Amino acid sequence: MKLKCLPEDFRVTELTDRPTHGRGSFAIYRLTKQSLGTPEAIDAILRRWNLARQQVSYGGLKDRHAVTEQFVTIKNGPRNDLSQTSLELNYLGQTERPFDAADLIGNRFTLVLRSMSDAEVASAEQALSDVAVNGAPNYFDDQRFGSLGQSGEFIAVPWCRGDYERALWLALVDPNEHDRPDDRKEKQLLRDRWGDWLGLKTDMPRGSRRSIVTFLVDHPTD
Template sequence: MKLKCLPEDFVVEEIAAVEPTGGPFALYRLEKRSLGTPEALQAIRRRWRLPQHAVCHGGLKDRHALTRQYVTIYRGPRRDLRQTNLTLTYLGQTERPFRSADIVSNAFEIVLRALTERQAKDVLNTVDVLATEGVPNYFDDQRFGSVGVGGDFIAKAWCRKDYERALWLALAEPNVHDRAREKRQKQILRECWGDWGECKRRLERSNRRSVVTFLADHPRDFRRALALLPKDLRSLYVAAFQSALWNRLLAAWLRQLCKPEQLVPVSFKLGRHPFPTRLDEGQRERLFTARLPLPSRRLRDVDPQLRPLLETVLAEEGLSLADLRIPYPRDTFFSKGMRRAAVRPEALSAAEDADELYPGRRRITLKFRLPRGAYATIVIKRLTEVGRRP
């Protein structure tokens, strides 16, 4: 099976509760192709000469896709913007900035390619049961793009107050997503780490070089150097670690809910997590009513049945709940909230046809909606990794 062969093979559109009723914030629809949300926002800021945090959005959308989402700009230009790989369409004015809570759901149209006849049949058979069985609401691999080749989390080192290690992971550790320029800059840091004058001399102008310039004057102040990283990146590092902990909590809870024969292990970037199958009515009801907390020091009144599971997950990292905080700066923190244990795709449909890109193979076009924060690629994993097994 092949996914995302073309940008049009993975289409995402935000369904949002927002209307242009007047106000100081310009509202736009952003359509982008083969471009990540951070890169698209940076292109908009550069073109219109906007400050770093001028553009507000509700969430990150896939890079290797065709996506549509909403953004707002305080007193932004009341016109459209068209550039390579992105179009910004002005929709009107709103009273406040757009935020993630405004997203009702995301609509997906996804093409699975290069399927054999048997694979296509397995996918179509599994589609029929997803309306009742749904999928576990894991954070998928896209959430963990900041995790480098060593598999260490920047925020874990940060929580342990190992500021130098956290900064090294953020600035110097290789990552499979690094492009050529990024690889060169990281290589310089690995070669010269600690010799900040030499690093500054060799690095190109960038936020990375600004951090190094600070260290040249304050050679051991890694704590404040971390705070010089862009706020959105710092928040992303914390979210990645928190999401990984939540995934492991959900996996432990599913092992408690289900019999071993009801669980199928599925591979993720950071390991394997169980997917439930063939649940009885009571299990299914528990699965779809359960909400699991996002691990955080601010968490209070943890369910007595969940607390041992959460403590075990954290102990495996050498941490306790009290450790899950970023001591500095104050604008970087672990989110507080609950997340559904499972979700059901809505308006799910599947259409099979000959694959024009892979002669002799089949393609399946899937259409469905998911609640805010749920990952379409988890649905794909359920259809292709679990559905094909007896």
């Protein structure tokens, strides 16, 4: 059996009961993306519409190696759609406050399983019947502790021990086999010059990592 052979083999759709047609200064959108992480998608939107990061709010991070749908609000955002490579942003209406995790009631997952043997098909069908009757346990997997990079360390371990700099290092620069070329280049730059926040702010391209570097320049004791 093979899982996630293609991005469209794994689909995630956010569910909410929050009205998307109302009044207010926050424009609300549905963001559909493929083979793109949520921070990278938000960065692309910020660049295209020349927005400040604090204008944007969303309920959570969605998988990069998938096709995902989630809600995004933008303070005084454009009342129109945006289409770019790997993402679609569809304007839904106006709302009075930012969208956040408290607005989520769940996620809908659609999976494609490939190259299954007859025994695996039978097992999957039985499992589906069991889930329909008993539900599924809400297990926590490594996703909740951060993806493992080459270091083999979970971000949560140094975080819980109070070693916040190590946790930040793992989050920002730990190499991962799924890194895109631009990500690999940025991570290498950060590893080579870790701690030189002012210089890195000057030399790094705009994006989520540079925003963190900028914060560290402005808050050197954090």
